[in-house]
Amino acid sequence: MLMRNSAxxxxxxxxxxxxxxxxxxxGQEVAxxxxxxxxxxxxxxxxxxxxxxxxxxxxxxxxxxxxxxRGRLEAALGRSGEQPPANQQxxxxxxxMDLKTAxxxxxxxxxxxxxxxxxEATYSDAERQLRQELNAIDQATGPxxxxxxxxxxxxxxxxxxxxxxxxAG
Numbered sequence: 001m002l003m004r005n006s007a008x009x010x011x012x013x014x015x016x017x018x019x020x021x022x023x024x025x026x027g028q029e030v031a032x033x034x035x036x037x038x039x040x041x042x043x044x045x046x047x048x049x050x051x052x053x054x055x056x057x058x059x060x061x062x063x064x065x066x067x068x069x070r071g072r073l074e075a076a077l078g079r080s081g082e083q084p085p086a087n088q089q090x091x092x093x094x095x096x097m098d099l100k101t102a103x104x105x106x107x108x109x110x111x112x113x114x115x116x117x118x119x120e121a122t123y124s125d126a127e128r129q130l131r132q133e134l135n136a137i138d139q140a141t142g143p144x145x146x147x148x149x150x151x152x153x154x155x156x157x158x159x160x161x162x163x164x165x166x167x168a169g
């Protein structure tokens with residue numbers, strides 16, 4: 001009797017397992033936002049689609065937070081230089097992970113531009129170039145390929161901060 005009930009339960013659960021089995025996901029965890037054919041790396045322009053934090057009210061405030069973000073990114077770049085990019089298992093070291101996070105945060109800070117400034121070419125060009133650098137960082141095949149795009153981000157942040165500061169008066 002117990003054997004018959006077990007066989008019945010198994011037989012009834014097969015239709016539920018079949019779709020997962022046929023897609024090759026049985027026993028595999030799939031990230032909630034991962035679509036078929038994508039890897040754990042971000043899609044191009046993924047960062048563009050994410051909602052930015054609340055826009056800032058003034059250009060003065062925007063220039064200030066751009067400077068802070070640039071400072072955090074510079075500090076993270078400095079810390080990453082003190083550690084090898086990868087450990088013995090070829091995994092990215094904490095300082096290099098912090099660098100990647102600081103780059104993402106800097107990009108999100110750029111996206112907090114006051115509403116009136118968002119439509120200007122200065123903002124659009126900087127945002128696009130920073131997004132491209134951030135995508136390059138994310139798509140890097142190894143930690144050593146991150147420092148170039150980070151340096152480009154720092155240059156772009158400095159130019160944007162100077163322009164915003166000039167306009168803020």
